Every structure is written in structure tokens, then in C-alpha cells.
Amino acid sequence: MGKLYDTLMKDYRLREGLNACINCGTCTAVCPAAEFYRYDPRRIVDIVQSGDDEKIEELLKGDTIWYCGECMSCLTRCPRKNAPGLVIMALRSLSIDLGYFIESEKGRQQYLLSRDICGNVLNYGYCVYPRKFDYKSHPEAGKVWEWEEQHLEEVYERLGANLEGSGPGALRKIPDEDLAQLKKIFDLTGATKRMETVREAGRRKAEELGLTEEEFSAMLYEQSSPRHLNRK
Amino acid sequence: MIYEGKQKIWSDYQKEIPDDHYYYVRSCIRQTFFPASEAALLNITRNILGRDVFENEHHTTCGGIAYHSDTIPQETIMTIVARQFALMKKHGYENYVCSCITSFGIYIEILETWRNFPELEAKIADNLKKTCNLEFAKPKFVVHTSDLIYKLREEIAAKAKYKLVNVKTGQPLRVVEHIGCHYAKMFPSKGVGGAEYPYVLAGMIESWGGEIVDYPERRHCCGFGFRQYFIKANRGYSLSNTHKKFESMEPYEPDFIITNCPGCAYFMDRWQYVIAESQGKTYGENGHGIPVLTYEEVAGLVLGFNPWDLGLQTHQVYVEPLLDKLGIPYEPAKKFLGAKGQDIGCPALPSCLKV
Numbered sequence: 377m378g379k380l381y382d383t384l385m386k387d388y389r390l391r392e393g394l395n396a397c398i399n400c401g402t403c404t405a406v407c408p409a410a411e412f413y414r415y416d417p418r419r420i421v422d423i424v425q426s427g428d429d430e431k432i433e434e435l436l437k438g439d440t441i442w443y444c445g446e447c448m449s450c451l452t453r454c455p456r457k458n459a460p461g462l463v464i465m466a467l468r469s470l471s472i473d474l475g476y477f478i479e480s481e482k483g484r485q486q487y488l489l490s491r492d493i494c495g496n497v498l499n500y501g502y503c504v505y506p507r508k509f510d511y512k513s514h515p516e517a518g519k520v521w522e523w524e525e526q527h528l529e530e531v532y533e534r535l536g537a538n539l540e541g542s543g544p545g546a547l548r549k550i551p552d553e554d555l556a557q558l559k560k561i562f563d564l565t566g567a568t569k570r571m572e573t574v575r576e577a578g579r580r581k582a583e584e585l586g587l588t589e590e591e592f593s594a595m596l597y598e599q600s601s602p603r604h605l606n607r608k
Numbered sequence: 609m610i611y612e613g614k615q616k617i618w619s620d621y622q623k624e625i626p627d628d629h630y631y632y633v634r635s636c637i638r639q640t641f642f643p644a645s646e647a648a649l650l651n652i653t654r655n656i657l658g659r660d661v662f663e664n665e666h667h668t669t670c671g672g673i674a675y676h677s678d679t680i681p682q683e684t685i686m687t688i689v690a691r692q693f694a695l696m697k698k699h700g701y702e703n704y705v706c707s708c709i710t711s712f713g714i715y716i717e718i719l720e721t722w723r724n725f726p727e728l729e730a731k732i733a734d735n736l737k738k739t740c741n742l743e744f745a746k747p748k749f750v751v752h753t754s755d756l757i758y759k760l761r762e763e764i765a766a767k768a769k770y771k772l773v774n775v776k777t778g779q780p781l782r783v784v785e786h787i788g789c790h791y792a793k794m795f796p797s798k799g800v801g802g803a804e805y806p807y808v809l810a811g812m813i814e815s816w817g818g819e820i821v822d823y824p825e826r827r828h829c830c831g832f833g834f835r836q837y838f839i840k841a842n843r844g845y846s847l848s849n850t851h852k853k854f855e856s857m858e859p860y861e862p863d864f865i866i867t868n869c870p871g872c873a874y875f876m877d878r879w880q881y882v883i884a885e886s887q888g889k890t891y892g893e894n895g896h897g898i899p900v901l902t903y904e905e906v907a908g909l910v911l912g913f914n915p916w917d918l919g920l921q922t923h924q925v926y927v928e929p930l931l932d933k934l935g936i937p938y939e940p941a942k943k944f945l946g947a948k949g950q951d952i953g954c955p956a957l958p959s960c961l962k963v
Contacts, residue, residue: 387682388682392724408831408849412849442835445829445835445836446676446833446834447790447793447829448713448789448793448794449789449793451793451794459794465682468678469678469681469682472678482842486679488838488839489677489838490679492838493673493674493677496669501668501669502639502669503636503671503674504640504673505636505640506640509640516879517878518881518958519955519957520922520923520924520955522955522956523944523954523956526953527946530950530952534946534947535643535647535919536644536647536917537644543665544663544664546638546646546647547643548665550665550666550668557691560739561691561739562684565681565684565735566683567680567681570680597839598841599841600841600844605844
């Protein structure tokens, strides 16, 4: 077995999510991603199980590990109680830690996800926050969200929320001492380091492509090659 | 199969849901898109049914969406979760109830991993001490807020002002129930009815007079997919999965959809709008969509709440045809008013989806 395999096996999710796969393909049959993308979780689990470092490295640098939606439907149906979704999560973590994620179109989207979602957690205490969820970037949120965005304070007041207020309630301001504790947790447990790894790799990639940060971000947000899709 | 055998199998899919005394934590997505549902949950459990559901301002996101978008390590989310549990203990509670399905899955999964790897649990307890100076604790019971409403469904039925019955035909309304994937797909024994026969929403619908509709893609994911939605370039994944569900349920002509996951409620509402506007296809009657409601909204309607107090004006699929079927009165002129009755305009109309 190779070094990458050994590193992967230290991940608790792999230790819980992989117990001798029989390669039946049930996971692929039920997978929402496999229908949409050129994606086969059965094959990914088989590669990891083989312990072949060369093939694992290919996975870590490629697009396929980023196709999963982490719905975990695979776990319900696996006759051996494997969790391909957990195997994917371990692969993604290793891909990020080694900086390999930046090599693929789908992997480098982590640059935006890390900046935006971790930014929301650290700045507001929420993963999703209405002031950072704009209609322009989310036209699918509908005309009703366009209206809500234009009248955020009035609408949330009408709906019984406590937007940016003190005390309990929906969308309250999370007290500063609690946000400070989240930051300490990020620092101690590797989240801050992961954010820095992703930010630095993204910065270098943008430079390599001759793009400003803004141009790079727009490209990541909008661009998708048709080769990902599972269609003729 | 003999009846006793069936009962024995079914008993394996039940979960213990405490009757009272909960530490309550909110959902990032439900607060953003359905804040009135959380307000209704607290109103129903506390004021109408007299239960103790305690909240304080110090809890935060569980970090679930960050974790499932692979932006934070497992150790990070475990320590955030340990902090939430510690706050529960600090306030004297041992029953933990959460509003979010992603969070529910996270809590159950983490408790299971700690059980399997005690050395990891010890490390997280140490992290918690170092970062927050809080005492590590684990809840006796973790339930989702839909479990709690399921538990209280007959008390709600006893106080109901309306039944889930079409007032024009006298027939039960036909309802699609959609369970968020992370409710029971990972740990079936932790959800009412497990992953195969989830009963948490079906039980509510039956108690309140409606009829559940079965359809082939009933257990298919709504398509959120975390990174598959947040990045515009991936969003076709999310849309395609919702589309698959609606194509599958269309022949069964449901009157409405009930969900226990706030993400699913949002996606199944909004993607109907996108499908209508981009393809001209609608799934409800006469060019309307199929209304998608949270279980708090359904409970609130049954109890006679004003639909606009429940936030039904913030659904892109308009709910008026459903309210008409239920015989629930509403004031169209007040739909989009502010809290003090002030005019704050109203949303522009979709070009295809009928309102």
C-alpha cells in the first residue's frame, strides 16, 4: 500500500466508511451525481481500496471527486454498509491539504467556497446569511427574494425574526465573544490553516492564468466545461 | 406477513422522543428563508402546547454547510458541535432539538464517531476546554424539530381549526412528503420509520386529515449538494435532481408538498419557478406550481394561524390555491405589508409560473 493510502486511512471517515467494498455498483445506481456527471462512486471506492498511490494521486488532482453532493444516499443502500460519500470527503480533505485541488476545474472552486462560507461563519456565526446571499448571484431565488432583499429589515421584522438584534431569535447578532470562540476553534483545529492553503493556492493559480482575483473568482463561479456532464 | 411480525419489525424503526424540556438550536437556512417557521415552532410548542423549549443567543451555526462543502476539517466541526452541546449542559438541559436536517445528521454522525473512537472524543473535549473553557457534555437525546412536532401531532390535531381536506370535495388532500437526506439515510435507526419508511411527516399528514402520495422518486435527493448549489457553474446538478422528482410525482397530482429540511423546501419551491420560466413547464393545476410547505407552516395552518404570519408570502410558488382548497381565509391586500402594516411594495411577477 502506498503513502497516500496510508494517509487516507488515518482519516476517521475512511475508517468508518470503507469496509471491503464488493464492487456491486449499488452506490452508482442510486447516486444523484452519477446520473448528472460522468461519475462512478463504485470506481472511486475501488481505486482507494486498491491502495494504488498513482491512481489515488490522479483522483486527488482530478475533477471526479468533486462531483459528489454528499447526500449520503449511497450509505443507505450499500449492502456492506460502506459510505462512498465519506470516502469522497476524506479524498477531498487530502486533495486540499496537499494543494492538489487547484489542478482541476471543479476542485479549484474551493477557493470561492472557503472564502464565502468560512467568511460567513467567522464574521456572522452562520454558514448562510441573508446579507451575503444576493439576488444578482442567485436569480433562481426568484422575484420574491428580489423583493425581500430590497426590504430586508421590514420583511424579517414581519416574519418574526430578530435580524442583527440582541438576545435570542432568528438571524440575531451572534455576540462577539461567541464569534471569538469560533475563531479560536478554527485556529486550533486546522480550519484557519486550510483556509490559508486554499487562499494561497488560488492566488498563485490566478497569477499563473494572468487574472486578477476578481476575474479569477468570476471564472470559478461561472465556468463549467461540458465534459463533466453525463450526456451525449 | 403475520401482523405481530410486522409490528416487531416496525418497532425497530421507532425512536424515543422526549415529551418536554429541550435546548433549541436554529438552522442557518431556515432562519434565512423560513424564519416565520421557526417562530411558529416556538409559538406552537411553548405557547399553545405548554412545552419548555429553551433558546439563548450564544449558539451558532453547527458548521454543517461549511463541512459538507469541504471547507473545514472534521476536527473543527466536532469542536463547534461540542461547544453547542456544552451550552445545552450549561443551561441545565439534556435533550437537544435542532431545526436543521444537515445539523441533525452532523450531530448523530459525530456522536457515533465519538462512540467508536473514544480517543477522538477526548481530543475534542480538550479542544473545547482550550478554546472555549467549557465543560464537555453529550445530550441524552438528539431530535429534529420535525420529530418534536411528530410527537405532538395528536395534541395539534385536537386543537385544529382546519383539516387537510378539500372543502369543495370533502376528500383528503393528497400530499407528497419529502424527507431531507441527512435525516435518516446515514443512521436509519435515528429517524422515525428509518430511511425506507420514514413516517415523521406522513404521521403528521395522517393525523391532520390528509393522504400521503407515493411516487417512484419519493426518496431521491432534492439536489442541494452543497458545493453543487453554491457555485453557479454546478447549479444544474441541483436543478436536475429537483426536476427528476417533479417529473416523477406529476402524474400523482399532489395538492402540496411537505418537507422537514429547510433546504429541500427552498429548492423544491424555487426550482419549480426556474423550470417554469426557462421551459414553460408547470406541475400544479392550471399553470400553477405545487406549493411546498415546511411542517411548521402546515401545523400553523391547521391550528388557524394567519398565513402571512407564517411567512407563506415568501414562497415563490404562490399558496392561495391551496388555502382556497383548505377553506382558510386570507387577506390578499395584506400579503406583502410590513410588520406595522406599512406598504413595502411587492415582488415582481413571474412571466410563466401562474400566481
